[in-house]
Amino acid sequence: MTQDLSFWTLQTLNALQLSMLLFLLSIGLTVIFGLMHFVNLAHGALYALGAYIAASIAGTAGFWVAILAAPIGVALVGVVLYGGLIQRMRKSGPMAQVLVTFGLIFALLDLTRILWGDLALAIATPAALSGQVELLGVSYPAYRLFIILLGAAIFGALALVLARTQIGAMIRAGVDNDAMAACLGINVERLFFVVFCVGCALAGLAGAVAAPLLSVTPGMGLQILIPTLIVIVIGGLGSLKGAIAGSLIYGFVQTFGAVLAPQLASVLIYALLAAVLVIKPVGLFPAKG
């Protein structure tokens, strides 16, 4: 088999692409956890919802409208969820939160089935991104490159917001010590609300972006949930650094595992997760020591 340099370049890009898709999903989940100590298992269901919203809109209004509408739509659902459930569950223990969001998974799964049916949907790749791009000596799908760039851009933007802006400073303070943040006069409730909605919007965006690449099925939220959780647990909860590190580790292990050890492909990532937790029981880069 001719596995020259361009082959490995191609696989590296594939790994990056998968990493960025997971990053879009995991960053919302991990920051919500870091700030609110809230494990939102329904995050995957919100991703599926984003994909369905995008698939419904893309047919008539086109991909670019869909990719804007999906995050907004999911953020609106997030507003409803926050007001109806999350806010009331904030003081409850983690078990209760896990279960409420587990119930949400069940409910949202069947709601998507009722609204959109069991048949798989999809979105066509937008014309502008349907070809391939010559890059580093390989011909790579433009849409995949778009995902990589989008993920990197969002990572950059979030890093900037966290490091340089006032709201970023508030989030950092809140993750560090929420009691102290409240003492500093930060409106914690409003901060939580904003972060939760942004997290939901990112999940919706991830769903919309994934739709042309994958297929839109009722089970997609459940399928992506476990990889997302693995990402944030390997990376360590609550930190941007953890989310990006976990995503990259997952993407590269999955991609190169598939190429180099296909028999182990499905077990490899779980073994890695177990290994990380044995060595560092709180992940690689947790927000709090």
Added chain:
Amino acid sequence: MLETRSLTKSFGAVHVTRSVSLKLERGERRVILGPNGAGKTTLFNLLVGELTPDGGSVHLAGEDVTALSVPRRARRGLSRSYQKNTLFDGLTVEENLALAAAVPTGHATRLWSDSLRQPEIRDTVAEVAEQVNLMPHLHAKVSEISYGVRRQLEVGVALATRPLVLLMDEPTSGVGPEMSKGFHDLLNNLPRDLTLLIIEHDMDLAFAVADTITVLNYGEVVFDGLPEEARGSKLLKDIYLGSWEDA
């Protein structure tokens, strides 16, 4: 009985314990004084193994225990109470004591017998409850007893393992003067062969119970001697008035 040699610990650039060397004889009662942030609790954490030192060693009954885990040191006779109550909140006072008493006897890990029903454990529980004045509260849950009683239980739980050395982290922290006096009696009730290391803020209590006094400041031993010597010491006053700037 308990000895440290050049114990050192720092968090990043902050040196919280600087080459601390202490030596406690069997039955000695030593009080550690020092302002907030002097590294007293850190010293305790190093002694019991909840923190690993950057340098130096801890010796218990002549044996180097620096490399041993928290439970192993505890099983060799080192017990501690915490400044912040660290109790089994959902359980009763009796259960709290019994859980502790069951550890050294081996009943705590046994599947074929109930530790709570063992006569020897019940005896220990009764004895300790007597020592720390918990008899009236035995069947109350931790959530049902007052803060002061919880402080007594905090010591009682540590005592119930029948330690050789007991480390008490501010046993009177947060209790009123009345309770504080009660602790004096409590300490007097303890067997004389038990080695005690006590962190204490209440000067009167400290001088009343101490055989020896150690003063820590900025993680360093600045005084080590008899209470009489410490009492008049300008050093001690300076530290507590906060004018000690050296080091």
Added chain:
Amino acid sequence: MKRANLATLAAATTLALPAAALADEVDIGVLLPFSGVYAALGNEIEAGFALGLETYGNDLDVEIILHREDTEVTPATGLARTRKLILQDDVDAIVGVVSSGVLGAVRDMVDGAGVPLIVANAGNDAATGAECSPWITRVSFSNSQVNRPMGRWMAEQGIETVYTLAPDYAAGRQMIEGFTGAFTEAGGTIIGSDYTPFQQTQDFGPYIAQAQASGADALFVFYAGGEAISFVNQYASFGAAEDLPLYGSGFLTSQLYVDAQGASAEGVVTALHYVPTIDNPENASFVAAFREAMGRVPSEYAVQGYDAARALVEALETGARDRETLGAALRQVSFDGPRGALSIDPATNNVVQPIYVYETVQGANGMTQTVLAQLPAEADPVNGCVMPSLPTN
């Protein structure tokens, strides 16, 4: 609504469940997944089955009482529901079964209890091979049956080397093995093969890149359902069609999913026992009737349900009314249906049917299929099946 009319039918009939079965009634179990990942297939088969009963069953002098059971996805649930059908509802025959796992699970039960089972999808080779049963009649397909002729056909087209991909589960392996056997026998070479973790693979990119790097003449894959859509879309995005044309088992570009795949599926050549564009009068009327009822073009799953209904009706028309007589009659059905001439192989109880090689192309209303070749019907090899005769008179 398809579900509505069949559900009311089912509800009305099950409510009328008699204490003792009368001679002019037969109880038929419908054993399909209505929830879980295969729900779409279950619904499609049920729609075809309902249409088949409507089309062929009106003149019967016997009332068909349906007992609808959801197998979900798990063999355990499937078996539990089958037991219920047999032991409590006392059905005379069962129709359905989508996943091979469920078929494997219920096999001993229906065989032991002597209840005829018309398999309307599950393609596990062993079910009509080493584990065959006189009580199990398959009107759908077997995994190797669909792919074997394709192996030969591709070799005939001058394709010398092939790379294969399929999900890592039993059906995936059988599909690929069926193809590989015939292709290598005809002189072709498999130069690489990967099995991707089933339903856990988000990104097929690494595998596609691997196949591209192998330098094979063609890529042969089996994927179904959501994975088929993902795979075809991702394959198209790599623009590999020129160097590495995509062939596959026809489920890859099933009518059920081809609209979701859209232009990505264009030019993909696959083989299957049914495509909606087969040119014969039975198919024309079937497609028209299905369109009328459902508002869309039927898939192979629908035709499997449709033909299962027809096989049942034909067996009932012989006068068969109970488990024994139905079981015997079902093995002898043969008819010209939308798929062409269909018969049951007495050696294995598997369907014998032609296989169609087709290319997915742009049509006036979305994607459609052009049949490139009709490969002659052939019976599966016996594969260790020892068919005992039914205890009939």
Added chain:
Amino acid sequence: MFRHTPLRYAVLAILAIAALMQAFTAGYFGLEILIEILILCLLVLALDLVAGFGGMVSLCHGALMGVGAYAFVALNVLADLDPWLAALGAVAITAAAAWIIGAICARSHGIYFIMATLAFGQMAYSYVFESPLFGGDDGMGGIDRFDLSAIGLDLNDSRSFALFCLAVLAAAYLFATAILRSGLGRSLAGVMHNEKRMKALGLNTWRIKADVFGLSGIIAGVAGVLAAQHIMFISPGLMNWTVSGEALVVVILGGLGTLVGPLVGAAAFVVMKHELGEVTTYWHLVVGVILIAVVMSRANGIFGWVEARWGDRIERRLTDATRSPAQKEVSTDA
């Protein structure tokens, strides 16, 4: 710390009577549902032991049950061992697997513990899914039930099998209470309430956790053996994390850390699933909404709610009436 209140005894008695009545009066499908409930009861009992009494929220108990089922089939069908020996071996293998998982995960807490157990469960799932030895995703059949003809029971009869499962469940319940009332169980309560203090008292807390996890694995293994014998067929679906997730839902719905509550939850869940399944294929929606409502109500599940409302009152009335020292283990004399 675990103890039986009069309310708990009463609910246990009601459950036992209901199960016996169902076992002797139900038709075929009623018996199937009963068996399904009894096996789920075993699983949630095992889960409540670690989650409710040790704070170890496990997402691998479904997989452990699967290990029991697969090990049983491996020993019984593949190695051709006597079913009783095979069952014994399977339970031992499950317990060992559980002990190892418990020992490895003992250092993790909260969501990390959940994820670590999930990882082990999914590893097992992926392995059997792709393993040709166990039939891959198609699963395996040809499993025999125990031969109890010596005492005049034919377990192939659903009624006998249901009664057998009920007897096993009763034994498992006694086993679980014995664990909780042992020194080990008491220490587990200590670990759950304050692990740091237990360590400071000289206890190897990871050992306590691992031991209890392993003991819980025994019950999960028994559940697996019975599940394999009930369906007489096994498939990887048994090991999927959603099985563990559902078991967790049942434990919470019933009442975490009450031992009795999860049994109530199991019965409610299975009956609800079947009743709803008759009406709609969207039964997940209804279950989801009920789950949200129960958790939002802030009660500790169905049983926890009953207990909080009436538990004390009933107990007081009973103790007043009888003047007996009741069933307080700790607080009798001393």
